[in-house]
Amino acid sequence: TESAVTEAELAAGRRAYELDRQHVFHSWSAQKQIKPMTVIRAEGSHVWDGEGRKLLDFSSQLVNTNIGHQHPKVVAAIQEQAGKLCTIAPQYVNDARSEAARLVSELTPGNLDTIFFTNGGADAVEHAVRMARLHTGRYKVLSAYRSYHGGTALAVNVTGDPRRIPNDYGTAGTVHFHAPFLYRSQFHATTEQEECSRALDHLEQIIQLEGPSAFAAVVLESIPGTAGIMVPPPGYLAGVRELTRRYGIMFIADEVMAGFGRSGKWFAVEHGGDVVPDLLTFAKGINSGYVPLGGVAISDEIAATFADKAYPGGLTYSGHPLACAAAVATIGAMREEGMVENAARLGDTVFGPGLAELAAKHPSVGEVRGTGAFWAVELVKNRETREPMAPYGASSPEMNTLISACKDRGLLPFANFNRLHVVPPLNVTDEEARTGLDILDDVLGIADTFVSE
Ligand code: PMP
16 A cells, blocks of 8 residues: 555545535535545555645544554454444444443543443533533533533533634533643743642632532543643642532543543543543544544443433444444554553653754744643744734634645644644654654744744
8 A cells, every 4th residue: 555546546536526525514614715635545654645645644633543544453343343233222232332341441540430432522521511410410511711622512612712612602501711821821820830720729719709519510631632732730630630529520531632542641631640530531542533433431429320310311323333343453452552652652752852852943833742642833923922823713824834834745734723733643653753753844944934033
């Protein structure tokens, strides 16, 4: 598959593009203003586009193909499951689902030993909140301003995203707070310690003002991903755990993006010490997105609520056998091939130092931050004022130029507003990782020309 894309494949790609533009409605887009890239083929850390160009995938698509494309063990497992049993309703026991649930409960921290499977991340968040409400008998939900939790009714309302907030009235009872983000501190903090303690005070104040016994849940990404990979300062997650416990609020850790090895640990909440949330949502990396799957890992206490009282919810495809077989094979491959360890090692030895070097060299880089295979490059027009390279919530001609420049040089980035994220598959090789950083170095040279002092 390393061979060049054939003429027939290119022709099929052109036909697909035409049909796409006529009939496909794209997420988060002005339909007439986009020119989506065609992908003809993908293998490992690479994709081939509609012009036959080979690109190094530093996006892992939507930060989900954690084991890279077309992993042979997972492809084989899906094929084997398809030959055996493609689908079965959720009320029947199925071996792929049982084994996937066992593995998730084994990998998640503490007593998160009961697994409800969903189709993806958004519905995992919906159901986690629903469980928290039914368990506590309370209604209000807290979530961070800079966050992403999904595109369905409640998930999009707890999402703190400038593309979302101005377009929705919001759901009654969803309340937002500022999570720590030292580079753009809401608390005038200058150290991580200050940011941490002031962010916790702020959260407690909101709880007090909105009614300490009103909240069912705090929904929080263990490391906010789409909003900018803001690794929380030491002590923050433990502080949230302590606060939520004190006020009887369920702590929902959203690990849809950060989970399954992305951060260099199986779950990002583990970076916070012994923090065990009440509910943990996952999706994406559980099976690298080969078949849609997500879920909620449920604490024993919350599971007990539904021991003799029915949970009033469900999904036709909950624990879909193809998706669960892919999950079992993905987790197996990640363990056998040491992918989580590889992500941690790459973060410490290649991405951390390599990106720090780029930040020192390029005035367009305001900050780099991250862990494992989960890094953000925050681009600014001015380092003093920290004016972002694109307004919060929008693209900009400068950012569009940089994204094209990456692609022209063979790198597929994940871009969001003024940031380029370095989020390759966890099993990217050292050589691929360095190649990607070299391309980024080159592109940041262009970004520097947009800097005004
Ligand atoms: N939570 C987080 C943290 C996410 O990053 C995402 C997706 N980017 C979601 C929830 C929603 O997942 P999905 O798109 O699978 O519904």
